[in-house]
Amino acid sequence: MKFTILTIFPEMFAPLQESILKRAQEAGLIKIEILNFRDYAESKHKNVDDVPYGGGRGMVLKPEPIFRAVRSLEKTAGRRKTILLSPQGRVFDQKAATRLTNYDELVFLCGHYEGFDERIRTLVDEEISLGDFVLTGGELAAMVVIDSVARLIPGVLGKEESSVHDSHSQGFLEYPQYTRPPEFEGMPVPEILLSGHHAKIKEWRRKESLRRTFLRRPDLWAKAVFELGDYQVLEELVQEHPEIALFREKWEHLKPQPKRIRKKTSFNSLEDRKNTC
Numbered sequence: 001m002k003f004t005i006l007t008i009f010p011e012m013f014a015p016l017q018e019s020i021l022k023r024a025q026e027a028g029l030i031k032i033e034i035l036n037f038r039d040y041a042e043s044k045h046k047n048v049d050d051v052p053y054g055g056g057r058g059m060v061l062k063p064e065p066i067f068r069a070v071r072s073l074e075k076t077a078g079r080r081k082t083i084l085l086s087p088q089g090r091v092f093d094q095k096a097a098t099r100l101t102n103y104d105e106l107v108f109l110c111g112h113y114e115g116f117d118e119r120i121r122t123l124v125d126e127e128i129s130l131g132d133f134v135l136t137g138g139e140l141a142a143m144v145v146i147d148s149v150a151r152l153i154p155g156v157l158g159k160e161e162s163s164v165h166d167s168h169s170q171g172f173l174e175y176p177q178y179t180r181p182p183e184f185e186g187m188p189v190p191e192i193l194l195s196g197h198h199a200k201i202k203e204w205r206r207k208e209s210l211r212r213t214f215l216r217r218p219d220l221w222a223k224a225v226f227e228l229g230d231y232q233v234l235e236e237l238v239q240e241h242p243e244i245a246l247f248r249e250k251w252e253h254l255k256p257q258p259k260r261i262r263k264k265t266s267f268n269s270l271e272d273r274k275n276t277c
Ligand SMILES: C[S@@+](CC[C@H](N)C(=O)[O-])C[C@H]1O[C@@H](n2cnc3c(N)ncnc32)[C@H](O)[C@@H]1O
Pocket: 084, 085, 086, 087, 088, 109, 110, 111, 112, 113, 114, 115, 116, 128, 129, 130, 131, 132, 133, 134, 135, 136, 137, 138, 139, 141
């Protein structure tokens, strides 16, 4: 997968050359290309911004250099999406990160200063916001999006760093994690994790993941879809947090049904069978 970044501050992207993303580039799993759209400015002083029409504060990015930079991108046979980082875009989340892995190339336009000329929006397939706050530029936002998409590409995370149980990957927060030592400053690791009993550990993790989501993120809890094996765990949680019972209708259909015992009919002879029929 290729990530192409259009910015006037290419040096800001140094963090993409560290750690897991560095390894992924070395392994040829992802490619990151950074274009300075100042190089596409035609004026003598390579101006990329100007004062806003109608007056007002700050400087606005001009359309010409960005249009030229986007049009200079090589034609690709693969699926390409052009993304504008903007506080006016749709708020980014794990679902969006997963959806973006379906593209062969993502092109990021990073705004700066007071913003960009409105006509730049015509180049764009999607606008992404990191949240309801304002950054000085789109560079940090582009890095966040690239990092979260790249780690979902098969092979980018090593086996030991799988993303399957991460918070948000299945609509819940991740369970608490512990490592050595088994006791630190009077805080012990839950005994079950030291037991080596894999089925019980799995059940404990699921329970803690559900508990955390209920206690910390009522918005995620409201959208939660539970799995077949969750019934028992949820009923245990109701004992510990009675308010969870208010949501029982969300998992009642998962109640295990008592197994129906079929009466065994045995026929001693063909004659018996005929008589029964
Ligand atoms: C200072 S901001 C401009 C904000 C603009 N005046 C507005 O109110 O919509 C400069 C640039 O930072 C980036 N930016 C700021 N906040 C962001 C956010 N929450 N998510 C993504 N990008 C953001 C955008 O690229 C934006 O063009």
